[in-house]
Amino acid sequence: DTGVSQNPRxxxxxxxxxxxxxxxxxxxxxxLYWYRQTLGQGPEFLTYFQNEAxxxxxxxxxxxxxxxxxxxxxxxxxxxxxEQGDSAMYLCASSLPTSGSYEQYFGPGTxxxxx
Amino acid sequence: KQxxxxxxxxxxxxxxxxxxxxxxFTDSAIYNLQxxxxxxxxxxxxxxxxxxxxREQTSGRLNASLDKxxxxxxxxIAASQPGDSATYLCAASKSVFxxxxxxxxxxxxxxxxx
Numbered sequence: 001d002t003g004v005s006q007n008p009r010x011x012x013x014x015x016x017x018x019x020x021x022x023x024x025x026x027x028x029x030x031x032l033y034w035y036r037q038t039l040g041q042g043p044e045f046l047t048y049f050q051n052e053a054x055x056x057x058x059x060x061x062x063x064x065x066x067x068x069x070x071x072x073x074x075x076x077x078x079x080x081x082x083e084q085g086d087s088a089m090y091l092c093a094s095s096l097p098t099s100g101s102y103e104q105y106f107g108p109g110t111x112x113x114x115x
Numbered sequence: 116k117q118x119x120x121x122x123x124x125x126x127x128x129x130x131x132x133x134x135x136x137x138x139x140f141t142d143s144a145i146y147n148l149q150x151x152x153x154x155x156x157x158x159x160x161x162x163x164x165x166x167x168x169x170r171e172q173t174s175g176r177l178n179a180s181l182d183k184x185x186x187x188x189x190x191x192i193a194a195s196q197p198g199d200s201a202t203y204l205c206a207a208s209k210s211v212f213x214x215x216x217x218x219x220x221x222x223x224x225x226x227x228x229x
Contacts, residue, residue: 006158033216042119042204042219043159056216091158095215101166102147102208102215106159 004107006092012113013082020078021110025094032075033093033104034067036060043091049075082114117142119207121220128195129228136190136223138205143183145207146215150179150190153202153222162203163190195227 005024013019025032030051035043046065047057051072061067064082069075079086089111093104118141128134138148147166151159163172163179165188171180176193188205202224206217 004158031215035217035219040221042206042221043217044219045216048216093159101164103149103161103164104215104217105161106151108158111156 004092004094004105006090006107006110008110009108010111010113012115015084015114016081018078018080019082019112020076021090021112022074022076023092023094023107024074025092026096026105029094029096029105030072031095031097031102032069033095034075034077035091035093037089037091037109038087046077079112082112084114087112087114117145117207117209117218119205119218119220121203121205121223123223124221125224125226127226127228130195130197132195132227133191133193134195134225136192136203136205136225138188138190138207138220140186140188140207140218142207143186144210145183146210147208148179148181148188149206149208149217150177150188151204151206153204155202159204192225195225197227197229200225200227 033048034046037043049069064080067077089109091109093106095104122137149164150162165181178191202222204222206219208215
């Protein structure tokens with residue numbers, strides 16, 4: 001078990017371009033979360049999946065954002081028509097409700113810079 | 116909406132000192148509370164998780180306590196070391212039945228001076 005992985009680690013894009021990030025959770029973890037963190041702030045919840053079902057989305061997730069988890073394993077987060085305000089660290093976390101703890105394990109993040 | 120506050124925002128201590136980081140939350144109906152460490156430009160490393168039915172958790176030099184009724188948690192670090200320098204984040208979760216998403220504070224930036 002190598003932990004949660006995210007790719008790419010860094011992405012620089014021009015305003016108006018589309019970008020896609022990938023998250024591979026810890027195997028057998030059925031819950032997967034996406035958060036966004038801007039400089040000097042704590043992470044903010046974007047959306048979460050239980051298996052392949054997207055069960056909750058934050059109002060922060062505008063219609064330019066879409067997330068998928070097609071087979072209940074890895075997940076992708078796509079941002080269309082990027083804006084400078086989208087520049088942030090995008091964090092993925094996974095959890096497995098063993099013993100009821102729901103402890104979340106985070107990946108290293110993808111840092112997005114929109115120029 | 117759950118609001119999480121961390122005080123102080125920054126803390127600088129000499130090596131070897133014991134210290135306490137504070138976290139407060141507005142909605143006491145949390146499922147659990149988790150403390151994380153974040154190094155500059157990196158992801159989050161889980162330190163301790165306290166379930167709502169628990170009062171404290173310990174791991175090595177770290178001890179975290181939870182008082183739901185007062186909406187507070189503390190992280191105690193004993194015998195601080197320069198390697199402890201990082202930002203410490205606390206996060207309180209909603210009910211597991213609504214996803215257990217975390218609400219994070221803005222963190223305490225800790226510097227341990229050799």
